[in-house]
Amino acid sequence: SYELTQPLSVSVALGQTARITCGGNNIGSKNVHWYQQKPGQAPVLVIYRDSNRPSGIPERFSGSNSGNTATLTISRAQAGDEADYYCQVWDSSDVVFGGGTKLTVL
């Protein structure tokens, strides 16, 4: 079965740029979607189809996908960006989530 690998945690200084990776075999050939989940809340879509932002998501959130790695980039990180982030793809008829990355804003 297809696996997605995310770092357990990423730290970023306030106002700096955070990059969260999602690794998978030839993931660049798939569409990757990203979700943000704050404690006690449901996940929220932040990026779909590799690099598209839903309405209401700040421009500070961007995504890219190539080769074996997809990346969620959060520019000018704010305290409110602290959350767990999950990548997601489809593999055949199955939905696959990455294990999640906890983002800490220092």
Next chain:
Amino acid sequence: EVQLVESGGGLVQPGGSLRLSCAASGFTFSSYDMHWVRQATGKGLEWVSAIGTAGDTYYPGSVKGRFTISRENAKNSLYLQMNSLRAGDTAVYYCARGYGIRGNNWFDPWGQGTLVTVSS
């Protein structure tokens, strides 16, 4: 406003059954694929099932044969019938709308979740 509200969670004994419901509003329910995703406490997200607009269903191996997803478009409702429950099924269960083309859905929005606890 697009909204999904789950209900039906609770405490159930191992081997028991439970039926979850998800009430949808604010969009044309019949036009969208719908999904269930669960999350054990402190763990990541796990896809549980999907149903297409034509009623076609999809499951991962972990729940296939035990869980049944269904929909009732006239009531804007999604269901998950869970049988032969195990301790490992303990989780918050979210319903989510599938957006985009079949086989490449992203999930937006999600409901607030309902907690299922399987324990004796």
